[in-house]
Amino acid sequence: MIEARSLQKSFGKVTAVRDVSLRANDGRITGLLGPNGAGKSTTLRILYTVLRPDGGDAVIDGVSVTGNPLEARRHIGVLSHGAGIYPNLTARENILYFGALYGLSRQERERRTTQLIELLEMGEFADRPAKGFSQGQRIKAALARAIIHRPRNVLLDEPTNGLDVMAVRALRRLLTRLKEEGHCLLFSSHVMQEVAALCDEVIVIAHGTVVATGTPENIRVQTGESSLEDAFVRLIGTGEGLG
Amino acid sequence: MSSILIVFIKEFRENLRDRRTLLSALILGPLLGPLLFALALSLNIEQGAAKSDRPVPLAVSHTDRAPNLLDFLHQYGVEVKPIDVEDVGARSAIREHRETLVLLIPERFGARLDSGEPSPLALYADSSDPSNGRNLTRVRVLLEQYGVLISRLRIQARGVDPLVLSPIVVQDVDVSTPAGRSVLILGTLSYLMLLTMLMGGMYLAIDTTAGERERGSLEALLTVPVRRQDLIYGKIFATCTYMMISLSLTVIAFALVLRHVGLERLGMSVNFGPLVALKVVLFVVPLVPLGAALMTIVAAFTRSYREAQTYLGLVLLVPTLPLVFASTLGLRPTLGLMAVPSLSQHFLITSLLRDEPVSALFVTVSVVVTLTVGGALMMLAGRLYDREALLG
Numbered sequence: 261m262i263e264a265r266s267l268q269k270s271f272g273k274v275t276a277v278r279d280v281s282l283r284a285n286d287g288r289i290t291g292l293l294g295p296n297g298a299g300k301s302t303t304l305r306i307l308y309t310v311l312r313p314d315g316g317d318a319v320i321d322g323v324s325v326t327g328n329p330l331e332a333r334r335h336i337g338v339l340s341h342g343a344g345i346y347p348n349l350t351a352r353e354n355i356l357y358f359g360a361l362y363g364l365s366r367q368e369r370e371r372r373t374t375q376l377i378e379l380l381e382m383g384e385f386a387d388r389p390a391k392g393f394s395q396g397q398r399i400k401a402a403l404a405r406a407i408i409h410r411p412r413n414v415l416l417d418e419p420t421n422g423l424d425v426m427a428v429r430a431l432r433r434l435l436t437r438l439k440e441e442g443h444c445l446l447f448s449s450h451v452m453q454e455v456a457a458l459c460d461e462v463i464v465i466a467h468g469t470v471v472a473t474g475t476p477e478n479i480r481v482q483t484g485e486s487s488l489e490d491a492f493v494r495l496i497g498t499g500e501g502l503g
Numbered sequence: 504m505s506s507i508l509i510v511f512i513k514e515f516r517e518n519l520r521d522r523r524t525l526l527s528a529l530i531l532g533p534l535l536g537p538l539l540f541a542l543a544l545s546l547n548i549e550q551g552a553a554k555s556d557r558p559v560p561l562a563v564s565h566t567d568r569a570p571n572l573l574d575f576l577h578q579y580g581v582e583v584k585p586i587d588v589e590d591v592g593a594r595s596a597i598r599e600h601r602e603t604l605v606l607l608i609p610e611r612f613g614a615r616l617d618s619g620e621p622s623p624l625a626l627y628a629d630s631s632d633p634s635n636g637r638n639l640t641r642v643r644v645l646l647e648q649y650g651v652l653i654s655r656l657r658i659q660a661r662g663v664d665p666l667v668l669s670p671i672v673v674q675d676v677d678v679s680t681p682a683g684r685s686v687l688i689l690g691t692l693s694y695l696m697l698l699t700m701l702m703g704g705m706y707l708a709i710d711t712t713a714g715e716r717e718r719g720s721l722e723a724l725l726t727v728p729v730r731r732q733d734l735i736y737g738k739i740f741a742t743c744t745y746m747m748i749s750l751s752l753t754v755i756a757f758a759l760v761l762r763h764v765g766l767e768r769l770g771m772s773v774n775f776g777p778l779v780a781l782k783v784v785l786f787v788v789p790l791v792p793l794g795a796a797l798m799t800i801v802a803a804f805t806r807s808y809r810e811a812q813t814y815l816g817l818v819l820l821v822p823t824l825p826l827v828f829a830s831t832l833g834l835r836p837t838l839g840l841m842a843v844p845s846l847s848q849h850f851l852i853t854s855l856l857r858d859e860p861v862s863a864l865f866v867t868v869s870v871v872v873t874l875t876v877g878g879a880l881m882m883l884a885g886r887l888y889d890r891e892a893l894l895g
Contacts, residue, residue, distance in 0.1 A: 308726045311891055333728040340726070344719025348520040349513075360509045361727040389520070402723065 261286050261444055262307060262413055266316035269302050276302040277313070278468035284446040284461070286412065289439050291459035292448040295496055299468040300448035301341060304417050307446070308338045320413055334362070337411035339419050343402035347391040351382055351401040354390060355408055362409035369408065376404040380434065396427030403434070414438060416447035420454055432458055456488050466496035506729040510737025514711055515744060524706040528745045532699035533752035540695060541760040544688065558582040559638045562602040564593065568612045575649050581642065593627045603635050604628050604642055616653070690830045693852040694823055696753055696787065697845060701794050701819050703749020704742040708798035711738035713811035732885030735799065739881055742795040750787055754780050774858040786851040789870045793844055793877030794822060800884050825849070841868040844876055 262284040269277040277299040284290035292300045305311040307318050309329040318325045323332040345354045352373055359369030377386045380400045385393065390401060399419060407414060416435075420428050435445055435458060449455050455462055456476050464472040464479065472479050472495050476488050483491040518524045559581045566573055566585045573583055586605070588596060593605040607625040615622040624646060628639045655665035715721040724734060758780040801818050805811040825846035834840060836850040847869035854861050 305722075310722060310725050330728045330730070333726055336726065338723060338726040340719065340722035342719035344715075344721070344723065346513075346517055346720060347718070348517045357509070357513050358723075358727060361506060361724075361729055363728070405723065 262318065262320050262415075262446055264303070264307065264316065264318035267303060267306055267313045267318065268315035269299075269306060269311060269313050275468055277306070279316075280465065280468070280470055281316075282463050282470060282473070284413075284444050286444045287439060287442045288460045289435060289445045289447070289458055290461040290463065291455035292446065292463050292465060293450070293452065293455045293492065294448075294465035295450055298465045298496070300450075300465055301417055303465065304415055304446070304448055308336055308340075308415050309333055334409070335412055337406035337409070337414045339399070339403050339406045339414070339416040341417040342421075343395075343399045343419075345390045345393075345398055345401050345405070348389060350389055351386045351393070351397070351404070352377065354401050355405045358405045359408045364409060372408055372410075373404070376408065380404055381430070395422040396424060396430075399423060399427070399431070403431075407438075411443075413444045413446070416445070418448055418450070420449065420451065428454075452489050452492055464492065464495050471495045506733045507737040507740065510729075510734055511740045511744075514707065514738055514741035518707050518710065518741065518745065521706070521710070524710070524745070527706055528703040528749045529752060532702045533749055534756055536695045536699050536753060537756040537760045540691070540757070541764050545764045559641050560584060560603065561638075561642055562586045562596065562605045563608065564588045564605065565608045565610075568608040568610070572608075572646075572649055575652075576642075576645055579645050581645065590625070593625070597627050597629050602627075603632070604638060606642070619657070689853045689856050690826065690849070692757065692856070693849045694826050696750065696757070696783070696852065697790070697822055697826070697848065698819060699753040700746050700750040700787065700791065701798070701822065704746035704791075704795050705798060705815050705819065707738075707742040707745050708795065709802045709808060709811040709815060711741065712799055712803040713805045714808050717808050731888040735803075735884050735888040736881065739792070739795050739799050739884060742799060743791050746791045746795055747788060750791070751784055754783050754787075774856055779855050782855055783852055786855070786866065786869070787848050789873040789877070790822070790844060790848050791877075793873055793880060796877060796880035796884050797821070800880065800887060803884070803887060836865060838865070838868060841865045842872045844869075844873040847873065 262282075264280060264282050267277050267280040269275075280299065280303050282290075282292075282303075292303065294300050302311065306313045307320070307325065309325050309332055312326060317327070320332045321335045323335060325332045345351075346357070349357065355373045355376060356369055359373060360366075362369075364372065377383055380403065382397070382400050382404065385397050390398065393401065403416075403419075419431060423431065435447075439445055439460075459476065462472075462474065462476055462479055463470055472482060472491075474482065479495075480486075480488050480491045483494050485491040485494055561576065561581050562584045563573065564586050566583065576583060584602075586596070586602070588605070588607070590607065593607050596602040596605055605627040607627065609623060609625070612622050612624075626639075626642065626646070628635060630636075630639070651668075655668065658665050658668065715724065725731065758775045758777070761775050798815055798818055801814050802811040805814055822845035825843055826849050828834065829840075829846055829849060834846075836847075836854065841847040841850065847865070851861060851866065851869060
């Protein structure tokens with residue numbers, strides 16, 4: 261479970277996150293929805309301990325990200341923006357490397373890697389250098405790498421970016437499966453349909469603050485709009501591009 | 504297994520598969536440098552040796568007008584080729600590259616000599632042709648010597664001791680030892696070794712910092728439960744390893760190659776056996792962590808791979824600066840200078856190769872100071888990795 265309270269973060273004069281409080285529960289998929297530049301990525305980066313908040317705190321399974329970032333990291337798996345993996349290593353080696361960094365024994369990380377390669381249907385390219393991977397193959401490898409240590413919480417920054425329809429569907433199936441296993445999933449997106457199709461819970465962010473929370477249906481009703489898209493546009497204010 | 508070791512192994516292995524790293528760390532630097540160096544050196548030696556022995560070709564017009572002069576020239580290794588031209592013909596022969604040197608003996612040459620009048624001799628050459636300079640100088644010196652010879656004979660004939668014409672005799676006393684004479688060459692040698700060593704780690708330093716950020720893998724790496732310093736230490740150690748391999752290879756290559764270059768023919772001897780090679784590596788190795796940490800710090804602050812390449816190109820020059828100062832100022836090793844990293848290694852290398860005794864105190868100062876500075880830079884790199892600015 262992830263719980264954030266009054267997160268704030270500025271870069272120089274630019275305030276990226278003004279005041280974000282949120283909660284993502286186990287066994288649920290929570291979507292962080294907002295236009296480009298709304299503060300989604302910054303919020304996620306604070307949650308996965310790469311950035312320190314200027315104010316506020318977040319707690320992951322009871323561990324504070326500011327108080328004990330090293331311990332908090334053990335409870336999360338992260339698919340960062342762009343899913344960068346090492347081009348000269350094979351997919352399998354990429355995954356094994358992170359397994360080692362998470363402190364898994366050799367036997368354990370090898371077993372777990374083989375298991376993930378099967379689960380994510382990566383068999384065909386698992387032992388090829390990542391250099392020539394498609395975006396879909398890269399994301400699969402990065403995702404396997406992120407959950408090698410069986411984290412309870414999985415954070416994904418725009419995971420569907422650059423994926424074709426088939427890859428998006430495969431990703432959805434996987435996220436749903438993780439949810440059914442009781443994981444807490446939090447992902448950011450600026451694509452409404454994406455969020456509507458997958459999320460149990462939606463958090464809409466604009467200008468660095470949370471403007472609405474609830475189930476997709478809930479949010480639609482709250483704003484009195486007929487579709488989620490209209491509700492979204494209404495929430496973030498007019499004149500804001502959706503990218 | 505410690506996290507530092509995990510990062511180290513991964514970086515070492517991954518870069519072993521990178522053609523660019525391999526090429527610069529293990530092939531281009533260590534092998535090409537010594538080979539080019541040897542080639543340039545042996546060409547230099549060949550030319551120097553060959554030129555002094557080779558007869559000087561000289562075309563002479565009207566050979567019949569000065570038989571004694573021609574005998575004299577012949578004696579001193581001038582190959583006289585008789586031709587029949589006057590001023591215009593001599594000029595065009597040079598201009599059209601039919602001849603390189605033409606000596607024109609004027610009419611009444613002998614008669615003027617006999618009567619004690621100065622006798623002009625016209626020597627035609629193209630002074631802008633560099634290959635010609637040596638021969639031109641040689642012929643001119645010989646002609647002047649011939650003039651001196653005649654003047655001495657004339658003085659003697661008038662009953663005066665010819666020694667009065669030489670009030671001063673300059674004697675050149677060269678006290679340099681054969682090995683000492685090779686100082687410029689040895690300076691270049693140590694410069695190339697240090698440069699190659701740095702180059703060996705350059706691509707790794709970039710790849711593990713700016714490269715990793717540009718690929719987007721840094722963000723994910725920073726989410727693992729490992730202290731950020733440990734990540735950067737692992738990366739720096741991998742860079743160090745490549746630098747050490749590069750250094751060892753280049754020293755071995757130099758030791759092998761210099762054997763086949765006839766340095767003795769230039770009057771130099773270089774003492775570069777296996778034991779000396781081992782000592783060279785041992786004395787230079789303390790500089791490895793310093794170089795690796797310095798390059799990593801600079802690369803970590805750049806925005807992209809390309810930018811990092813540009814800045815590291817400059818960093819490569821920093822450790823070589825003291826060498827330039829040392830050779831232009833003619834510095835000799837002192838205890839104070841042994842505390843300057845890279846300069847102290849340069850002094851130690853040259854002393855070893857010149858077969859001079861190496862003071863244990865000097866070695867200790869060099870090693871301790873260099874390692875301390877290197878350690879401090881590594882800690883600084885660790886600190887910097889804790890800053891968010893690093894993510895760019």
